[in-house]
Amino acid sequence: MKEKQLDLSRRPRRFRASRQIRSLLTETQLTISNLICPLFVQEKKGKEEIGSMPGIFRYSLENLLEVCSELREKGLNAVALFPYVPKEKKDDSGSLALDPEGLIPKAVSAIKKNIPELLVITDIALDPYTTHGHDGLWNEHLGDVDNDATVEILTKMAVMLGKMGADFVAPSDMMDGRVGQIRKALDSEGLTKTGILAYSAKYASAFYGPFREAVGSAKKRGYYLDKMTYQLNPSNRREACLEALLDEKEGADILMVKPAGPYLDIIYQIRQNTLLPVAAYQVSGEYSAIVAAGLNGWLDPKKAAIESLIAIKRAGADMILTYFAQSLAKDPSFNL
Template sequence: MKEKQLELLRRPRRLRATRQVRSLVAETRLDIADLICPLFVHEKESKEEIPSMPGIYRYSLESLLEECALLNEKGINAVALFPCVPREKKDNFGSYALNPEGIIPRAVEAIKKEVSDLLVITDVALDPYTLHGHDGLWNEKIKDVDNDATVEILVQMAVMLAQKGADFVAPSDMMDGRVGAIRKALDSEGLSKTSILAYSAKFASAFYGPFRDAVGSGKQKGIYLDKKTYQLNPSNSREACLEAMLDEKEGADILMVKPAGPYLDIIHRIRQKTLLPLAAYQVSGEYASIIAAGLKGWIDPKQAALESLLAIKRAGADIIITYFAGSLARDPFFNF
């Protein structure tokens, strides 16, 4: 006797029946070339694992070059560099950020010499270099970061890093007007080929904790450093769009949203408003959450990583900075 079937014209499950069919009709595709790998570098002679970010390291200059060569060989086109500066080289003004012989300038020069076709992105902010841990110059009179004085320092920093060979400078400080000031300075110094990847919508997020451990920018261990006067209010989406549009007007080449996962709606809204490439930063807390749950056996960390990255791409990001980039590039069996 023939089994009775529902009279359905549309059966969506037909397009989910096999791996081949699912791949054929996939609406969002993630490629290793979409990913930027963030790398931490310090002045020690060997690499060391970051306790709050299992699988992520602070690299010595020698081990950094080895990692960059491997990443480039595996299809990663760009790395973003962040320093871990010894406390004795920090001050309240972030002076070491302008030292042309500092660890990041030396790293940029070395990478461009040894792995010349790898794009190098350098962070432009003072938090790794200041004793107080803020992204700019602290003004004790107003009990806040001094916007315009900070921009002057960031401009000098960006020009110096570009002169050392950085392909992109990436202001992550959220000071008003810094993108326009940096663009003007780069062009006036004959550095018009240097691009700006702007942290356009960077929120005052609780997901930055492991990063601050990695670069040593927390004021005191266990005390949250309040940056709410310059980083965005997590409640505000229109303000995030405004910031992004200002950066575009000031000459940014790529806009970025940070963090990524908790702000998929922001990625989507900004994607609708700009024709520029849009990046998203899957930050340290997002990475650490997935890894920690994976280590507990509560989730499959590889599949969770892929799902989270697909969601970011689906929301509208063209480019994703992610701490999973290195491990995904190394795994030949991982299905993108």
């Protein structure tokens, strides 16, 4: 007997009937080439796992080169470098950030010498280097970070790292005018090929906690620093678009939203308002939340990671900085 069927002109489930059909009709493609791997560098020999980021390590220069070589072999195109600076080497002005013999300049030079085809992105901010943990120069009289004095230091930092071979410098400080000043300084030094990946919409987020442990950024009386005078208000959307458009006007090559997952609407809005590439940073707290839930058996961490990355890509990000990049690059089942 023929089963009774509904009289339907459309049956969208036909699009999902087999793996082959689903693959053919996939709208958002996530590949390893879309991902950028953040890596932490330390002076100490060997590697050291970060307590709040299971599976993520600080690497010595020797270990860093091994990791970078493997990542490139697996199809990853770019890494972003962040230093772990011992407390005894920090000062109020973050002077180590301008040392050409410092950890990050050495790392950039070594990677470009040994793995020249791997793109290197360097963070431009002072928080890993300062005793107070702010992204710029703290002015006691103002009771705030001094915007213009900070921009001067960051510009020198960007030029130094550009000379060392960084493919992109990435100002993450959220100071007014820093992109324009960095672009002018790079060009005046003949570094016209050095790109600027601007942290255009960086929010004052609670999701940065594990990162601050990873780079040894300071806490104040046990609490993470309040950076609301320069990082964006999580309640604001139009302001993020304003910041992004200003960075574009000043010469940024790529605009970035940070964090990614809680700000998918911001990624989408900026994507709709620029022709520049858009990046998103799936930050340490996003990573640690998924991994912790996986360790407790509450979800499948690999599936959750991929789903979260697809959501970021679907919102409009062309590239994603993510701490899952390393494990996904090594996973033969990850659909490349």
